Amino acid sequence: MNKRKILVTSALPYANGSIHLGHLVEYIQTDIWVRFQKMCFPKEDGHEIYFVCADDTHGTPIMLSAEKEGITPEVLIERVHNEHLRDFTGFHIEFDNYYTTHSPETRQYSEDIFTRLKAVDINLITTRSIEQFYDPVKNIFLPDRFIKGECPKCGAKDQYGDNCETCGAAYAPTDLKKPYSAVSSAALVTKTSEHFFFKLSDNRCVKFLQRWTREKNHLQPEAANKMREWLGEAGENKLFDWDISRDAPYFGFEIPDAPGKYFYVWLDAPIGYMGSFKNLCNRRGINFDEFWKKGSKTELYHFIGKDILYFHALFWPAMLEYAGYRTPTRIFAHGFLTINGEKMSKSRGTFITAENYLKQGLNPEWLRYYYAAKLNGTMEDIDFNLDDFTARINSDLVGKYVNIASRTAGFLVNYFDCQMADLSCEDAANILSQKSEEPKIPLTEELLGNASLIRTHLENRRYNLAISEIMTLTGKVNEYWDRQKPWDKAKQIDDATQKHALHMVSSETIECFRILTIFLKPILPKLAQMAEFFLNVEPLRWNDLWNTLPQGHQINAYEHLMTRIDRKKIDALISASK
RNA sequence: GGCGAAUUAGCUCAGUGGUUAGAGCAGCGGAAUCAUAAUCCGUUGGUCCCCAGUUCGAAUCUGGGAUUCGCUACCA
Numbered sequence: 001m002n003k004r005k006i007l008v009t010s011a012l013p014y015a016n017g018s019i020h021l022g023h024l025v026e027y028i029q030t031d032i033w034v035r036f037q038k039m040c041f042p043k044e045d046g047h048e049i050y051f052v053c054a055d056d057t058h059g060t061p062i063m064l065s066a067e068k069e070g071i072t073p074e075v076l077i078e079r080v081h082n083e084h085l086r087d088f089t090g091f092h093i094e095f096d097n098y099y100t101t102h103s104p105e106t107r108q109y110s111e112d113i114f115t116r117l118k119a120v121d122i123n124l125i126t127t128r129s130i131e132q133f134y135d136p137v138k139n140i141f142l143p144d145r146f147i148k149g150e151c152p153k154c155g156a157k158d159q160y161g162d163n164c165e166t167c168g169a170a171y172a173p174t175d176l177k178k179p180y181s182a183v184s185s186a187a188l189v190t191k192t193s194e195h196f197f198f199k200l201s202d203n204r205c206v207k208f209l210q211r212w213t214r215e216k217n218h219l220q221p222e223a224a225n226k227m228r229e230w231l232g233e234a235g236e237n238k239l240f241d242w243d244i245s246r247d248a249p250y251f252g253f254e255i256p257d258a259p260g261k262y263f264y265v266w267l268d269a270p271i272g273y274m275g276s277f278k279n280l281c282n283r284r285g286i287n288f289d290e291f292w293k294k295g296s297k298t299e300l301y302h303f304i305g306k307d308i309l310y311f312h313a314l315f316w317p318a319m320l321e322y323a324g325y326r327t328p329t330r331i332f333a334h335g336f337l338t339i340n341g342e343k344m345s346k347s348r349g350t351f352i353t354a355e356n357y358l359k360q361g362l363n364p365e366w367l368r369y370y371y372a373a374k375l376n377g378t379m380e381d382i383d384f385n386l387d388d389f390t391a392r393i394n395s396d397l398v399g400k401y402v403n404i405a406s407r408t409a410g411f412l413v414n415y416f417d418c419q420m421a422d423l424s425c426e427d428a429a430n431i432l433s434q435k436s437e438e439p440k441i442p443l444t445e446e447l448l449g450n451a452s453l454i455r456t457h458l459e460n461r462r463y464n465l466a467i468s469e470i471m472t473l474t475g476k477v478n479e480y481w482d483r484q485k486p487w488d489k490a491k492q493i494d495d496a497t498q499k500h501a502l503h504m505v506s507s508e509t510i511e512c513f514r515i516l517t518i519f520l521k522p523i524l525p526k527l528a529q530m531a532e533f534f535l536n537v538e539p540l541r542w543n544d545l546w547n548t549l550p551q552g553h554q555i556n557a558y559e560h561l562m563t564r565i566d567r568k569k570i571d572a573l574i575s576a577s578k
Numbered sequence: 579g580g581c582g583a584a585u586u587a588g589c590u591c592a593g594u595g596g597u598u599a600g601a602g603c604a605g606c607g608g609a610a611u612c613a614u615a616a617u618c619c620g621u622u623g624g625u626c627c628c629c630a631g632u633u634c635g636a637a638u639c640u641g642g643g644a645u646u647c648g649c650u651a652c653c654a
Contacts, residue, residue: 222582222583225582225583226648229582229649229650230650306648335648336648338647379583380583381584383590385589385590388591389590392590392603394603394616395603395616399615400617402613402614402616403613403617406613406616407612407613408613410613464591464592468591468601468602471602472601475602479618481612481617482609482610482617482618482619483618485612487610487611487612488612490612558613560614563614564614564616
């Protein structure tokens with residue numbers, strides 16, 4: 001059998017803020033996919049699947065934040081790293097490595113890639129003098145977001161450098177009148193300095209990207225279309241060279257042989273995927289080159305938000321290609337999160353951090369399930385509707401799925417010493433079939449018949465359809481149970497036929513619960529773990545779908561697996577987020 | 579302004595080889611009582627954004643428009 005070797009990444013969160021529900025869409029989406037792959041291709045069978053991520057730690061905003069707090073950037077990013085990892089762990093995001101871009105490994109590959117791109121035979125790095133706003137008090141060049149001034153059109157004061165809130169005019173930061181620093185309030189001066197550029201507009205890059213972005217499903221169709229817009233058609237060249245350096249003082253990596261020049265944070269951020277993986281390789285003895293060398297047969301997947309498609313679908317593959325590394329197998333972009341149909345907002349209490357969500361006592365798997373129920377593999381935005389959220393969890397998970405175990409377990413415990421019946425016995429088909437007419441198909445068979453469809457949906461990241469299928473099946477199990485009326489059979493427990501039927505029906509239903517648990521496990525790992533304890537089985541993998549619990553297998557007494565959402569908790573969360 | 583996406587039941591969403599448009603939740607009416615009130619059966623509800631076109635037939639294809647959201651460009 002073919003051994004799969006897969007490396008998966010989520011985008012690196014910036015070390016300048018807390019993880020919020022918007023971030024979590026991506027990490028939950030990725031985590032579900034990785035857990036699903038690991039279930040299908042277990043390590044014991046020789047497959048290797050790794051999920052790495054890291055904090056994105058460099059740049060002016062980090063430097064300024066640290067200064068504002070009176071600490072060094074190193075102390076700041078160390079603290080934030082711990083917070084981020086705590087939050088991810090709280091939502092059961094299971095990284096193989098959660099590292100930092102401020103690391104020797106990331107420095108090594110940043111320097112390596114830069115040096116290779118700069119080499120005479122490649123020659124994709126150039127230098128150019130550019131003029132930028134400079135804060136003479138702080139003695140730093142300022143990114144656009146820290147520049148304010150008067151609108152060149154209507155003269156409104158204190159406007160940012162992209163557009164005017166008063167008259168709606170759009171312009172460049174350099175158009176602002178009386179530009180000043182949002183950091184020090186000092187009047188800005190313009191100053192010239194030399195920058196390094198990655199020659200993205202070079203014909204080689206343009207041609208390579210026009211091909212790469214369209215072939216082999218590297219991108220989703222909508223993303224590929226977007227790239228077509230940015231890249232232009234064959235013969236056109238709409239790309240600009242990419243400014244990849246910043247002047248000291250800057251928190252980042254100094255560029256080799258260029259004192260006082262640093263790599264722009266967006267250069268080393270994606271390289272952080274390599275750095276994090278390298279760090280994992282060193283600790284676990286994994287062959288890094290096998291995953292990253294040109295022509296590698298391993299698979300590399302990046303999950304990202306649609307806002308950073310530009311970096312991952314243009315700069316990143318071009319950099320890798322010409323620095324002599326492999327390029328990504330596929331890039332999966334997702335949309336943004338809205339809450340009750342609107343952007344997250346502090347004043348409405350919908351800017352909800354991961355920390356707050358957990359602190360208010362909400363179950364992280366509620367959110368995992370809800371996101372999964374909405375995610376569809378496209379770049380469309382998904383909406384977190386609080387009422388729908390409550391209804392769905394309570395109805396689907398507690399009312400339907402968990403209820404199956406809850407209402408069935410007692411019969412096995414009370415009448416059959418917790419033991420499973422022989423589901424393959426001679427009269428099984430007759431007892432278990434839902435229908436009286438032929439062919440008599442036990443319910444478990446029907447569930448298993450949908451396994452490949454559910455698997456395809458999960459593989460394609462159409463979690464919404466997977467959940468829809470799973471819930472249809474969950475409904476069928478409850479219907480089956482109701483039709484069989486085991487409680488009536490229990491009243492005739494002295495009748496051997498009735499007793500046998502009760503045992504068979506209860507066991508069959510538990511077996512259905514086991515199958516549903518496998519389907520849901522990538523989405524609800526903790527709940528699945530509790531279910532595994534209840535079923536008294538080893539951690540379930542995908543192939544266990546066909547390993548029916550044997551006759552005499554003993555389950556444990558049922559303990560409740562999940563509670564309902566109390567609407568008050570949601571309201572408290574909203575209040576706490578204001 | 580240009581380009582792209584979206585618009586389906588009260589809510590959240592499926593649905594393109596062109597038949598009488600679907601699910602879950604909510605609502606309404608029943609049944610049941612094994613289950614931490616959880617379940618099951620039945621049922622109400624839709625000019626599939628609007629207009630026009632192609633067709634025997636359009637939620638689905640074409641054109642125009644509206645609204646929302648992105649990206650992009652800002653002219654004279």
